[in-house]
Each structure stands twice: as C-alpha cells, then as structure tokens.
Amino acid sequence: SAIRSPISSFTPREMSDDDIERSISDYARAASLAQGAGYDGVEIMGAEGYLINQFLAPRANQRTDAWGGSPANRMRFAVEVMQRVRRQTSARFIVAYRISMLDLVEGGCTWGEVVALAHAMQDAGATMINPYVGWHEARIPTIATLVPRAAFVPLTARLKRELRIPVVASNRINDPAVAEAILARGDADMISMARPLLADPEFVRKAAAGRADEINTCIACNQACLDQAFSGGQTTCLVNPRACRETEVRVERARRRRRVAVVGAGPAGLACAVTAAERGHDVVLYEAASAIGGQFNLARRIPGKEEFQHTLRYFARRLEVTGVELRLGRPVAADELAAGGHEHVVLATGVTPRWPDIGGIDHPSVVSYADLIAGRVTAGHRVAIIGAGGIGFDVAEMLTHADPEGDTPLERFAAAWGIDLGVRVRGGLVPARDAVSPREVWLLQRKPTRLGQGLGKTTGWIRRAILERKGVHMLGGVRYERVDDAGVHIVVGDEPRVIPADTVVVCAGQQSRTELLEPLRQRGIDLSVIGGALKAGELDAMRAIDDGVRVAIGL
Template sequence: MTVSLLFKKGYIGSLTLDHRILMGAMHLGIEGDREQLNQLKAFYSERAKGGAALIITGGAAVLPSGGGDHMYCLTEQDHRVQLQELIEAVHLARGKMALQLQHNGRYAKSSETGLEPVAPSAIMSKVTKERPVALSTKEIHDIRDAFVNGAVFAESAGFDAVELMGSEGYLLNQFLSPLTNQREDKYGGDFYKRMALPLEIVSGIRKSLGSDYPVIYRMSGDDYMDGSTTRAETVQFARELAKHGVDALNVGVGWHESRVPTVAAIVRAGAFAHVASEIRQAVNIPVIGANRIHTPECADDVLNQQLMDFVAPARPWLADASFAQKAKTGGREELNVCISCNQECLDHTMGHPPSPVGCLVNPRTGHEWKWGLKDRDHHGQQRQNIAVVGGGIAGLAAAKALAEKCERVTLFEAKGQLGGQFLLASQIPGKENFLETIRFYKTSLERLNVNVKLSYQPAIDELRAFDKVIIATGVEPNIPRLLKGTDLPHVAAYSDILSKTVTLGKRIAIVGGGGIGCDLAHFIAESQAEQSHRVDVTVISRSPKPAKRVGPTTRWVLISKLRQLGVNILKGFECKEITEDGVWVQNNDGQQFIEADQVILCTGQTENRELFDALKGHVPIETIGGSDIASELNAAKAIQQAYSLIYDSITEEASAKN
C-alpha cells in the first residue's frame, strides 16, 4: 500500500510523535492486580516495540466512587507504584504512554466499588440498573481536584501525556448532557453551566502543570442519544476545550446505552470519521479519531481526506501487537486484522464481573508474559515431524504454533480451501473479515515453511510415520435423528446453505435459534433483501432468548437487524416434526404449524473423530477444536486450545529444565 500521511511526524502540544498511529485506551481486566503487573507490562511493551506512536492506558479512576473491578484507582498508593513501574517498562521498550483519567459516574456499579454511584443528577442508569446519588457542590469540587491531582501524578510518574475521559457516557460526559444533568446550580442548566466542570478541570491542570505538559481530552462527538447534547453544543464545547489549553481532542461516539451500533463488525470501516471531521473544522488543535478504523488502508484514507490528524485504534492492537510496524514496512499480508467480533475483548470487559481481555484471532494476547519468555531458542532441540490433519481455524493455529516452535509441520486438508467452519462463517454479513484471518494464517504458514496439502486425505499408514499427529478434523452438523422428517428432500443443514450447495427456498424455517441459526437467518434475509421475490424466514428457537450465547455487545445488534429485515423469531418453541409442507412446533400453549418449502437445521454439531479412533494407540495424537469437543465450541476456544497445547508445553519444558 502507498501511505502519505500515516508516517509523517505529528505533534500533540510539546509531544513529538514519530507517526500518526496511536493505540487507543482499553481496559484489560487485570489492572490493579500486582500479580498481573508483569503481564500488563509485557502486553504494553510488545505494543511499544510494535510501533505505537503513543499508547493510551485504560482509564484510571481518580476516586473510588468512579472506579470498578480491576481498574486502577489513584487513591491507592500501590496502584500509583504499579503505574510508575508500567511507564518505566514502556519507556524501556522505547514507547510513549498517556495515562487516561476517568470517573465512571452513574456507570459505576456499587457491587464493584462498595459505594453508591454518583452523578450530576439522580437519574437511573439503564446500564447498571442503579439510581445514582446527585453530587453536592463540594463533591463536584473534590472530583475536579482529583482529576487535577491525577494529572500531576501522571507528570511526576513519567507519563508522556494525560487524557481526560469525557466520552462514552462517563461522568464528564454526563455533566454535558441534559439527559443526565438536570441540576439548577452553577454546574447545570444552560450549556455554559453544563460545561463548567470539565473546563475547570482543564484550567486546574494548566494552573498546576503549566502550558507544556500534553493534555488530551476524550470528548463525545455524538452521544447518539435522543435529546442529548446537540451538534452545535458539541462543536462549541470543542472550541472551549481548545481555548482552555487542551492540546488534542480524541473524538469518541455513542453511550453504552445507545441503540446505534458503533463497534460491531456490521458497522462499515471509517463510519464515524465525519464526526471527527466536524470537530476538526472547528478547532486549531489536532483531532484524533478511532471507531472502526481497523486497517492501515482505512487509517491512511481518513488522514489523506483530512478528516482527522491522528488515528487511535484499540482492538486492532489486540489482534496484532505490531500493527503500526507492519503498516510502515509494507507487511500488510503479515498483518493479523481485527475482525471486530468483540468475543474476547469488549464482551469480557462488559461482563459481570469483567474478565481478562484476550483476542480471538491472536491467542498470544493476554499471555505475553508467560509465553514471551519461552517461545524462542528451540533450535537446539531435536525437531519432530508433526502432522496436522484439518485446515480449519484450529488446525491453522496449531500448524502455525508448531512451526514457530521449529517443528517440521505438514498440514492436510481434505477440501480445496483452508478455513473450515470459519470460511463458511465469512459468508455472514459483517463477518467478511474472517477471510482476513484465513489470509493471515496462510501467509504465516508459507513464511514458516509449513507443507500444506489441499484436497488430500492422508492414509492411516502415512500418518503413522509421523512423530505426532494433531487431529483438527472439526465438526459435522448435528442431525437430530429422533426428530421426524429430517430425511425429507427439502431439509438441509446450515453448512449446505453457507457453502451454496443447496438452492434457497421461498418460505424457510430455520430449526435452532442459537448463534448459527440467527446468523444464517441474517445471511438469507440480507442476501434476498434486494431480490424481486420475497423470502419468508422463520427462526424456531427453543430458548426464550434467541442467540443467547452471542456476546452482549453484538447480540442486540444481530437481533435488531433480524427484526429490521422482517425475520420472524419464534421464542420458546420446540420443533416436534418436519413434514413435506412445513414444521410442527410446540410451546406451553400448544402446537402450531409453520408452512415452509425449505427447512434448515441449525441444531448443533458433533465431533468428527473417525481419524482419532483409527489412529489411537498407533502414534501420539492430540485432538483440538471441534474434533475434541463440539458442544459450545467457538473459534476463540479452538485457536486458544491449539496455541495452549503447544506453548504451554514449552512452559512446562522450560520449568523442568529450571
């Protein structure tokens, strides 16, 4: 790719940055835990070495009332010490880092803080289902002073800049919005009064630290909440922040309770660049944008159009710790692209309680410390000849991990293409980027000299000649034989539809309302939306909550899309019989008949273990992915299992030597 502005030097106040790709803030679910400090340092150090011009930490709470589970809090002395150790580690890796200061306000959970949540006004939070306590004037001043003191700490600890979190519906954003600020004192009422607290914080920081220390303000470019801050007010606020001494504006969009998707894969690349652009046109300081800027091409495009001055993607740095470095050196084919699935990142941080962040496409994320010490220097060991049978996502991950360990690897795939179930899933709207992951693995296997044999089913005797066999033969669609009618000619499995080996009908009943069933309904309804004839799609879900295992950050987007496309979802119904004309279903109120000329089964998967049974006892074998356990399997578990099988064995070998 040709870049023009991405790798031009940039400036945020007195801070000189080598290029324009920052790493945006995100919580990792391990902050504040001293036992996890080495992992935190290893995680950020890899991103510093990977070329991030400036790393922004996940938010550190300025007061306990604004904190949460596994979140740094600046009133804790040990948390301050840990943060100082963190910035020292990043500097040692030749990186630069900004400390983000945050107060959750009404988004804080009393179950996590042990305190009542506070906010500008006592208005119930749809996110936490708690009513916050309205802040007194003195408490507002305490929060103001805590932000200022947090900036003073950041400067003294060695952080290269500070960012104030005033977006995504957190406390400073709550003061700006009439939806959450209904005060009648100096901090509420007209917009000038609603701006007072954040502007006082900025002025306080400038008074304490002078004009040289870089201050970034993370502002909401659009709350996407009816009745919230207007566009004119938002632009006005941006100008006031610049007047009060902010060096750069990092523009976010949406609140957690907003019904406008902002992070889901279905959102087009660069969809919110225009929001940052409107702010940029109003101020004379740099503007940073982030949402849905996941590839170097997209980043280059928004900079070349002068829509923003810097980009600060977050999740793409989970997918590839060398995001900027690979973009700069032209290693696009080597780039592991974020697919915006949210399964191991946002779904983890939004959990109750939150859990440590990982990455579906990059199993190393979250294991940098443990694996980083043991994944080199295997050249002196006796190399093994290892066969991996199955070129789905688990097999690809296993082959890559084994080759990185310097084993001789042969990958066998019965079909003519790699990818398996992941390749099928790439047909779903919003999941096209799954092809990027397959491309990444193919490129990696070529670089690592893995012998890939497509359209090839190895004989048993051939496999017995290997030192070890990894079986990744995946899954088969489960056909519930006890369900009458599954053998009728108009019945198909989900894989038949996604592989396009079966023609679609006009009245379709999908049996199974899990993630696959709902994804398939989306695929069918979207693909037929512009056709001249109407296709009726009915999803029959045994659960009263369709797609219940789909993560919370994406499930609501999927269900909303199905409704928009006119898909009929029957909740809490069991399929009793398939006939030539449709399906009999039943719930507590009785039976009903759904007319259909095509019935598609999304009734789970079963392990493909034929090869395992044939080889057992003849050669050392391991099963991974769907061939190991098909129930509740997902790609994240499959990839993680493959890598853990290889890298955890390295850890055990290193421990035994020591």
Template sequence: MYPHVLRPGTIGTLPLANRVVMGAMHLNLEALDDGGAALAAFYAERARGGAGLLVTGGSAVSETGAGGPGYSLVNDPAHGDALARVAAAVHREGGRIALQLFHAGRYALLDDRTPLAPSAVHSRFSGTTPRAMTPSELASTAADFASGARRARELGFDAVELMGSEGYLLNQFLAPLTNRRTDAWGGDAERRRRFPLEVLDAVRDAVGADFPVLYRTSGADLVEGGTPPEEAEAFCVALAEHGADAVDVGVGWHESRVPTVQAVVPPGAWARYAESVRKALHAAGHGRVPVIASNRVNRLEQAEELARGGLDFVSMARPFLADPQIVAKSRAGRTELVVPCLGCNEACIDRSFGTERVSCLVNPRAGHELDFPERVSAAPRRFAVVGAGPAGLEAARALAALGHRVEVFEAAAEAGGQFTLARRVPGKEDFGTAIRTWEAELARLGVRLHLRRRIGLGDVPLLRGFDGAVLATGVTPRLPTLPGWAQARLLTYAEAFAAPEELGERVLVLGGGGIAVDLAHWLVSPQRPRTAEEFLTEHGLADGPRPEPASRSVTVARRGKRIGAGMGPSTRWAVVGELRSRGVELLTGVTYHEVTPDGVLLTDAEGTRRLVPADTVVTALGQERERSPLPALRAAGVPYEVVGGAADAAGLTAVRATAEALRAAHRLAAAEPVPSG
C-alpha cells in the same frame, strides 16, 4: 505506501513517529498481582510494532470512579510501581504512551457503594441509580483528576488523556439526559460543560503547559437526550480554548441501541463526527489543535484515507489486539500478513466488563505475552496438525513460530473450517481475510498445507514420522431426529451456506444459536458489504438510500427462550436487532413435532399447535465432534493434543478453539521428545 498517516506528527510538545494511535482498551491486566509485568509486556509489544502513541486503558482517579475490580488506581501508591513499569517498558522499545484518566460515574461497578453522577438517573448498563454529586465532591473529583495527571507525569508517562466519552462521568455532565441539575453545573449548555472544563483546567495547572493533555470526547452520544450536536462541537472549541492539546472523538454510550463497534458497523462509519469537530475547531481559529478519529477503523489503508482527508491522527484500538505489528507490517508492504480485527468483541469488549483477561480470537497471545513467549527452538522437531480450521491454523502457526517444522492435513478443498461459512455473513467478510492471513503466515514460516487430505488408519506410518500432533478437525452439524426430516427438503446449516441456490423463498431455520442467527442474517441481507451511508441511514443518522428489501421470508424457531443465546452480549443485541428490522420472524419456546413437505409442525410458546410454512427447512440444532482421525493418532503412538470442537462441541466458540490451540502448541513444544522405537 501510507504518506499521510505514517508521517511524523506532534501533540502538544510531544513529537510522534506517525499519526497512528493505539486507542485505550481496558485489559483486566491492570490490577494483576504481578507488579505490572503482564501489562508492561502487552504495551511493549505494541510499541515495538510501531504505533505512534499508545493510550492505556482507563486508570481510575478514585475507587468510586473505577469501572470494576480490575482497574488500576493512578492515585493509589500501591499501583505506582506497576504503572511506572509500563511506561518504562514502552520507552525501551522507542514508543510513547499516554495514561488515560478515568471516572465511570453512573457506569461504575461497585460492590457496596452507590456510584456518583451529575444527577440520580438510573443506568441500564450498571443496573444502579447513582447519587448526585455535591459541590464538594465535584471539587474533590477535579482534584483527583489533577493529582492523577501529576502522578502520571512522575511515573514516566508522556501524556495523559481525560476520558470524557462513551457515557462516562465527564460525558454525563454534558448530556441533558443525565445532567438534570439546576445549579452552577447544569441547566443549560454552558453550565453543563462547566465541570468537564474545570477538570481540564485543574489537570493543566497540575502538569504545566509543557505536558500534553488529550481529551477524549463524544462526537455523538447516540442516546435520546444525549448532547445535542451543536453543543458537542461547541464543547470541543471550549476544550481547545482551555488548553487541550488534542481532541479524541469517540461515539456512543453503553446504553445506546445503535451499534458502534460491532462487526455490523461498516469500517470508518464514524469518521464524519471527527471531521465535524475538525471543521468547528478550524472555524474557531483552533486549527492547530489536532483531532483524532476513532471507532471501527481496522486497517491502515482506512487510516490513510482518513488522514488524506485531513484528519490529524487516527485511533485504532482492537486492531492492535489482533496484530501488534499492524503498523510495521503495513509499512513494510506486507499487508497480506496483517491479522485483521474481526469486530467480534468476544474476547475483548465482552471480557472487559468482567474480570477475565482481554485477548483476541485471531491472536490468543494478546494479554498472555509472558505466558507464550515465541522463542525459536534450538532443536526443531516435526509436528502434524490435522484440520485447518481456525484452531488448526493457529496451532500450526504457534508451532512454526517456535521454530518447528509443521505440516497441516485438511480433508476439505480449502482451509478455514467454519470461517468459510462465517465470511459470507454481513459484516463478517474479514473472517475470510483471517483465513488468507493465516495461510500467508504459514507460508512465510515454511508450513506445508495439504488440502483434500483426510487422515485415517492407513496414515499411521506417516504419523509416526512426527514428534507430535494436534487434532483440530472441528465439528459436524448435528442431524435432527424429527419425524419426516429425511423425506422433506431439509438442509444442514453448512449445506445452506454452501448452496444458496437450493433455498426456496420461504426458509425456516430450526435452532436459534449463533449459527442460526448468522444464517438468517445472511439470508435477508444484500449479498455485498453495507456502506457507511446505508448503515447510518438505517439508524436515522443520515439521509441516504433505504435498505434493499429481503428477497426471502425467513423464520427462526428454537426450543429455548432466547434467540442468539451463547453469542457475545455486545454483539447479540445488535445482530438480533438487524434480524427484526429486516422482518425475520423469531419464535422461541417452541416444541417441534414433524417436518412436512409444507413446513414444520410445532407448538409455539402460547401453546398453539400450528404449521410454520417453509419451502426449505434448515437445521442448526447443534454440532457433534469430528474425531475420525483419532484412532490413527492413537495407533501411531505419538504425543497429541485435541483442541476446539474436536475436544468438546458443547458451547464451542472460535475464541475457545484458538486459545486451546495456542496452549496445546506450547505444551507439545515444551514436552520432552519421545524416543523413537
């Protein structure tokens, strides 16, 4: 099915089973005090799933280069055994793995030390101003990279990748914005690329010609003052001349105001930069150096299209969080079972900048493989799951994967819960795919799904026939108590998503959390997926069609001071920016007074009492627990767990809901059976 991307390939002297690379992701497993057990289990499962090459999250070449306290230190002997364990675990599964060598530069998150960088240019990401590196520090840093590469080879890794993208140290030297030196390492394009090339030379000398060295570079920095396109391409040619065995092309800095990995970015939008690098290498006579395309490729079908178009390898990072078996399932023709990466960033990228373990909304086992082994029970039991939203679907999947017989009862006409609303939002179409994937997996595991089946006290005899249950009925919209709301044309967010024809031309959304933002985004966007060309044009990166004007006037008003509070930090700014660009009026710090037939009377942040006109008012003022089946579970006397919104609606996220569901399923399965009678 995938003759191009699944054909064998070679990077340097390293033969690979296919052209799919699992890109580097920092996991916050790297510095756990467990001897590398969790990290090894994570990578072993991805190797078992068929990735051609795995690239680890960055291993810092020095303490001053670490991105935070959770990074491994390749040159620290205390980290050696754990890293060696990772390489050995991957090899036992028949996989190949490269260690990424990393220096954060001005992005380093250090407690009591000043980060090092080409020049003393303040970083909005780290909130610090670094110190310009001295010539001796440049030499010692290049030596750190070299010793790190030598150490990686000794520890059993198959290759190394030098991290020179996403605004980290080596990337900083190339950009006029961050390299303001006037000495031998700055001042013009040739001197700006001197230090990264010195690092590559040092690494190549340290490991020899027969050990593959990949270089991850930036195809587009997407910041003002970043590396000019012609210099970026010339640098890639220089990488080939200095012995790089592959060029891995990334995009964007953490300070960029152009989204790069969020759901609002159409899949494959950044492939053009890898294609440009490939053309530059071929034109310079280095066509045998493979180019790796990366960023926002979340299906093997997309990877196949890129490989068919001439790109040598395709890097997919977060899709391997969502589904370690993405290659194996796709190769077997079971694409309906491939769990899609949603691009939500909540459990992965957002956590990677802190200390919490990286995981995945649709695969909460990710990063916890040792905590939740899926060993089939020798004594299968019967479990009921009440509710078929994300939490219920995950609980049912986890119980069935452990070999138990499971039945799911859902009051609605379809499974998915609030995912059925989210799938309508621009960029969130894969929330619908996730529902279908869960359903397909449950069918494969033999789970019975009962739709339009509400559980109540009359079902106590039914529930007594199970050995345990999970209550995952989710939430219902909280109704407002404002004067006039019952007489006005007011809808809940669920009603608005379900019946857009009921909405007028002027819509006022009360509440400014994630659901309100999603609803507003949906109301002002074309009701079709955005193309890559349209996205790039909107951000000034291509000449293409202008976005369609919004068909409605939308206002979002909330009492708090921040629109999108509670959303993941790497997503919020991108989506709120989309709302502003489409003319949505955002009001914060308001006091609601009354809903009228003409709109809502409120006092705004400036203290002005005014009417915000609206044909339709939609309330997204929070949620309440839906627990109506709970009395039946209690009366049945079976062990049960309550998860997700049914447990606590405050601060509810889908990440929390699915993680709770996984834990609940394993607790129920591990508990001693309750004797009947």
C-alpha cells in the same frame, strides 16, 4: 441529575456543589500524579456517557443551577476540569480530551454544542481532541464487526476543520492503508487504535516495513476482549490468544526439531501449524477441502462478518512465511500419516452438523446450515430454522439480509440504524430506513428462555435487534414433532402448531469429526486433538485458536 441509566441497576443521587468541586479536584490530582509517576500525558474521558458527557447532555443533566440548563452551564464542568488539570501539570504535559461528537442517544448534544465544547477545550489548554461516538447505553453499534471501517471519520474531519490543535481519528480503523488514507486526506492528524494492537502488537512495525499482509487483523468480534472485560474474565484476543498472556503463552524455539502433521486447516489447525513452525518444527498441514478456513469460510459469508476473511488471509501468509507444507484437496488416511514419518499428529478435523432425531428430518425441504451458507442449496421464501444458537442467528441474518438505500457501505449502515451523519438533530438519531426482508423466517429453539441469551455480551443485542427489525418470528420452548409437506409441526406449551416452510434449516449443533482418532491410536502414533474435534458444542473460535497455539508450544 438523579436519572437512572438503562444499563445500570441504580438511580444516582444528584451531585451537590461539594461533590462537583471534589470531582474536579480529583481529575486534576490524578493528572498531577500521572505526571509525577513519569507519564507523558493523560486523556480526559468526556465521551461514551461517562460523568463529563452526562453533564453535557440534556438527557442526563436536568439541573436548574449553574451546572445545568444552558449549553454554557452544561459545559462548565468539562471546562473547569480541563482548566484545573492544566494548572496542576506542566506546559509540556500532554492533556488530550475525548469528546463525544455523536452521542447516538435521545437528548444528546447538538453539533453546535460539540463544536463549542471543542473550542472551549482548545482554549482551556487541551493538547489534542480525540472524537468518539455513542454512549454505552446507545442502541446503535459503533465498534462491532458490522460497522464499516472508519465509519465516523467524516465527522472527525468536519470537527478538525474547526480547530487549531491536533485531532485524532478512531473507531473501526484496523488496516494501515485505511489509516494512511485518513492522514493523507487531512481528515485527522493522528490515528487511535486499541483492539487492533491486541490482535497484532507488531502492527506498526509490520506496516512500516511494508509487511501489511502479515498483520493479524482485528475482526471486531469483541468475544475475547470486551465480552471478557465486561463479564469479569481475562481480556485477550480471539485471533491472538497470546494477548495479555505474553508471559504465560510463550512461543520459543523448540529444543528439538520434530516432524509434525496437523490434520484440518480450520482456525485451530491453522493456529497450531503456524505456531509449531515458528518454533522450528517441520510441519505438514492437511486439508480435505480446496481452501483453508474451515468454519471461518462459512462465517465470512454472513453479512456483517466479512472481516473474518482477513484472519484467513493472515494465516495463509503465515503458512508461506513459516514454511508450512500445505496439502489441500483430499482427505488424509491413517496409513498415510503413519507412513509419513511424523513424530506427532494433531487432529484439528473440526465438526459436522448434528441432525436431530425428528420425524421427517429427511424431507426434501430440510437442509444443513453448512450447505445453505456455502451456497450449495438455496432457501425458499418461507424458512424455519431449527436451533437458535450463534449459527441459527447467522443463518437468520443471512436469509433476511437486504441492503437499504445508499451509495456506500457507510450510507447503507446509517440508513439501517437510523444515524444522522450530518448531526442535524440532537443526539444524531433519525428513524431507521432498513430494507424489507426478502423472506419470512421463523427461528425456533427447544429452550424456553429468551432467544440469543448465549450470544456475546456486547454484540448479542445487536443481533437480536437486526432480526427483530427484519420481522423474524423468534419462538422458544418448542417441541418438534415432525417435518412434512405442510412444514414443521411443533408443540408450544400444550398448543400444536404448524410452521409453514419451503425450507427447513437445521442449526441444531455440531458433532466432532474424530474418524482418524482410533486408527491413529491403534498404530501407536503420538497425537493431540484440538478445536471442534476435541469439543464440538457451540462453535467457539476463541477456544479453537487458543487450543492450537497451546498445543503447538507444548510440542
């Protein structure tokens, strides 16, 4: 129907009968061409709010002819596509159908309609059914890192009990143990993965060999894959910058073994150390802290970002496997590096929080984001956050987090976002029942623009929605005057205001830590600088890990 999608700038015209017939023929011709080109099968996309899904849901299909109205009429387009594809391909050719089992939009399908469609696809000759959840325009996260692993598999299992043909499980399945448990329970016949294979193309081989601890786990951040794809960039992977660049970023045996020191075991230093060791170099990794991780050790403490710990688990194992010598728990000096016989030193010393020039910034109520996230200080009931970049949002989410009612992570997630896991209502949406924030939080920024504009394209809306739901006061265009016992004195436009705060958290950016740079240069040591030590700005783990890998392959 001629209804504009919320994520589109254009209102479509209603398809004519000729348009519909031509589209059905195009599906069938495309499948036939794929078979002729040597493919074993195709998957017909009937989910995520694309054309077939639009015919199925009253939200987008308000036609009154033979293609709309009743469930049977709304299902007709999907059925005729499958039938036509089957007539133009061989019996052995695989034709999967991706079905939307939970639309997560108003005016979506009912569970009864989903089951009826699955039966119709089975009868029309589908080889298998691949269930999915959510339209692109849905305001419910389905694949981001805060979504529990295998969150929607219970619905997949429910659909599987209705069918004779194989059913596939997908959505946030990034661990072989989780996948194996799904199959062992009989919840699905197959597992579908996409992003986990960008993170580690050796996923299946490692799992089969009993080396699951060596898998580079997808953390569902979307930063380098979906965000790049939807922004016109080159798709890759934050934790594996070689993804989609395998011919460009080649990790090959070094012509000559060198002794290399890497200073700093954050994401950049870890990536550099293990890559250099894989190439055959003798690598020593120095870290002043008692554990590896750097900024990832802070990120993994943010509610919804717990997956980040698996990147550190992966790197810890790779350090062992590649034979990197790890020296933890004390800073290393330039003299020690010079005396260590290192032919090359890589500075990956990261960043330190930047303190803005504001009166009273040394007030006892003022703390750094690093101290707060690490648990070295505790915030009061009223909190003002100076700086609304990614870290400012992290801090706001952590300070306002409280679990809603529910016995499992899935139940709590569904309650917080208003998901009807039983699909008792059309589209699967119910009123959200999130827990109340334990604090009153103000998130402030100097820029007059909307807060969170620099967040990820596919996840920024989620983070803004969380803070809005928690009642966080978000204020832009702020000029900071001073901090004192009354709180944070600001000016917005021409209006002076005081934000009462027991705690003021500084999230005003970072500065590169380069204390070793000049001493090493003075000693004539061959060196490289990577990650936050090279460029602080807004913390960028994607760039940091990419830096580490690229410097290592150049050694």
